[in-house]
Amino acid sequence: MASAVRFAFGPFAARRDVLILFCAENLKFGSAGRRIIARMGETFRRAAAADHFTGKNGSSLDVVAPVNLDVPRLVVVGTGKGDALTSRDLVKLGGVAMGKLPKAATAATIFAEFGSGALKAGQVADLALGARLRGYAFDLYKTKRKDDEERAPKKIELNFACSNPRSAEKAWSGRAAIADGVVLARDLVNEPGNVLYPGEFARRTSALGKLGVNVEVLDVAAMRKLGMGALLGVGQGSTHEARLVVMRWNGGKRGGDPVAFIGKGVCFDSGGLSIKPAQNMEDMKGDMAGAACVVGLIHALAARKAKVNAVGAIGLVENMPDGKAQRPGDIVKTMSGQTIEIINTDAEGRLVLADVLHYVNKRFKPKFMINLATLTGAIIVALGQEYAGLFCNDDKLAERLIKAGEAVGERVWRMPLGPEYDKMIDSKFADMKNTGGRSGGAITAAQLLQRFVEKTPWAHLDIAGTGMGSPQSDINRSWASGWGVRLLERLVEDHYER
Ligand code: BES
Ligand code: MN
Ligand code: ZN
Numbered sequence: 001m002a003s004a005v006r007f008a009f010g011p012f013a014a015r016r017d018v019l020i021l022f023c024a025e026n027l028k029f030g031s032a033g034r035r036i037i038a039r040m041g042e043t044f045r046r047a048a049a050a051d052h053f054t055g056k057n058g059s060s061l062d063v064v065a066p067v068n069l070d071v072p073r074l075v076v077v078g079t080g081k082g083d084a085l086t087s088r089d090l091v092k093l094g095g096v097a098m099g100k101l102p103k104a105a106t107a108a109t110i111f112a113e114f115g116s117g118a119l120k121a122g123q124v125a126d127l128a129l130g131a132r133l134r135g136y137a138f139d140l141y142k143t144k145r146k147d148d149e150e151r152a153p154k155k156i157e158l159n160f161a162c163s164n165p166r167s168a169e170k171a172w173s174g175r176a177a178i179a180d181g182v183v184l185a186r187d188l189v190n191e192p193g194n195v196l197y198p199g200e201f202a203r204r205t206s207a208l209g210k211l212g213v214n215v216e217v218l219d220v221a222a223m224r225k226l227g228m229g230a231l232l233g234v235g236q237g238s239t240h241e242a243r244l245v246v247m248r249w250n251g252g253k254r255g256g257d258p259v260a261f262i263g264k265g266v267c268f269d270s271g272g273l274s275i276k277p278a279q280n281m282e283d284m285k286g287d288m289a290g291a292a293c294v295v296g297l298i299h300a301l302a303a304r305k306a307k308v309n310a311v312g313a314i315g316l317v318e319n320m321p322d323g324k325a326q327r328p329g330d331i332v333k334t335m336s337g338q339t340i341e342i343i344n345t346d347a348e349g350r351l352v353l354a355d356v357l358h359y360v361n362k363r364f365k366p367k368f369m370i371n372l373a374t375l376t377g378a379i380i381v382a383l384g385q386e387y388a389g390l391f392c393n394d395d396k397l398a399e400r401l402i403k404a405g406e407a408v409g410e411r412v413w414r415m416p417l418g419p420e421y422d423k424m425i426d427s428k429f430a431d432m433k434n435t436g437g438r439s440g441g442a443i444t445a446a447q448l449l450q451r452f453v454e455k456t457p458w459a460h461l462d463i464a465g466t467g468m469g470s471p472q473s474d475i476n477r478s479w480a481s482g483w484g485v486r487l488l489e490r491l492v493e494d495h496y497e498r
Helices: 031-039 043-050 086-099 120-135 166-192 199-209 220-226 229-235 283-288 289-303 348-366 377-383 395-408 420-425 441-450 483-496
Strands: 007-009 018-024 061-065 073-080 109-112 156-159 214-218 243-250 258-268 309-319 329-331 337-343 371-374 386-391 413-416 459-463
Touching: 007 120, 007 166, 018 031, 031 073, 031 109, 043 377, 061 289, 086 120, 086 395, 086 420, 120 156, 120 337, 156 483, 166 289, 166 420, 166 483, 199 214, 199 229, 199 243, 199 258, 199 289, 199 309, 220 348, 229 309, 229 329, 229 420, 229 459, 243 289, 258 348, 283 329, 283 483, 289 309, 289 371, 309 348, 348 371, 348 441, 377 386, 377 441, 386 441, 395 413, 395 459, 441 459
Parallel strands: 007 156, 018 073, 018 109, 109 156, 258 309, 258 371, 371 459, 386 413
Antiparallel strands: 061 073, 214 243, 243 309, 329 337, 386 459
16 A cells, blocks of 8 residues: 655754664664763663663664653664674664554654664665565555554654765665565555456556556457467456466666566465365465566566566466366366366466466566466475575576575575476376375476476476465564565666666
8 A cells, every 4th residue: 555654864863753763782872872862861771771671683662751852752773783784684673663653653763873883875775665664554444443453654754864865865766666566566465356356456567557667468368369278277267357467677778688577366266176175265365476576576676767678477367166167187278289187276376377487488588587476385384484485497596586585584495396296297188287296296386387488597486475474574564475576676686787
């Protein structure tokens, strides 16, 4: 949802609103903060001692009506020992600070300095990014609000006091593009299936046109012409028709090969005729988190005018059981010409991606393809919700993804691929079958995808554990995480801009 947080950047000066300072271990403040604390005399040390606050990373101290200061409240957030604070730490601290704002606050001033000194422009922007992500809430359908719910700030102004406000503001414009991309992805994932079906998803994606993105929407007839029998088979049991959306952002060298991102967009996954149990089936409205990430990423790249040619392609379907639905035992023909025997209609994501991967590869000849998909429950069994599964046919691309993930805190863990696993999806009746049995379920799913990428460098991120239902963190309180936008944005920024 559109953010009601306003960000402003100015010089170091306390105002009459909530004041947020940072301090390192042993109550070590920067020079601007030290001057403020000095005004409180002994009371600051007494408050800190009473609360056993020493400045440990992520901890905080709340002083209401601080003596001799013209502010209603002083919040001190600890940064710990760290002079070696990374961008990821800064984003987190921005989230912590935002989380400390009382419900009633309409404005706050954040002193952007640590014990080691004033922050650089990019660091200030990272704090702001964390604050923005923490401030996100999906409350579109709440008509009432309980008192104890962490509020999405109705309207709040965050003033960042810093040593070079103009360059901080400039750095923020780039980070704001990324924040908007994450928020867009979260909104899409949080929306229920009755609202966000393929046609509506495609319409919302078309809004990227405003940023200079070229958006094409292919309907069922167009996909039939292309021979996308696997994608269409998944959607045929739903009254909501399938769509394929192709986004192109051309900020790089004219005619240069693009990088390509592909998303699984199953707007609701009932399992089809191989229907899922009722327990937690409602979570399957989020089975389009891969597609949401791709849209958020292209938004971010376009909004900050990234110097890259990027393609985003999302296969949008609803997997439902009805008289027209696909059956176990059916054999479908993919656009690539390869055939797939359907063993379980609930293994539908790989069918959608098989056609979209082939289409993107043939049409765009990309430098690499990265697909994101809430593909398997098996990846959650393997990795929980901390890491996404990474399957990759290219060591350099894998290395870059792992590094980018560590840098932004969206981490990926590399999983194996190999001929022994590939054999497990050979079929008696067709070129392959869509499941490989219980063991290695995340891997055999990846093997099927690999059969549609040929020699192109490719990575598959299985985000079933990270894309939704995430544990609450300092930078996210919502069910949807928007996972992957910051990771891939960092990958592009670090390696693929001209
Ligand atoms: N969308 C699910 C995977 C999933 C499960 C995502 C839980 C998020 C949370 C996927 O389409 C699916 O149903 N996979 C099956 C595959 C099986 C039938 C081979 C699974 O993981 O059980
Ligand atoms: Mn499924
Ligand atoms: Zn699914």
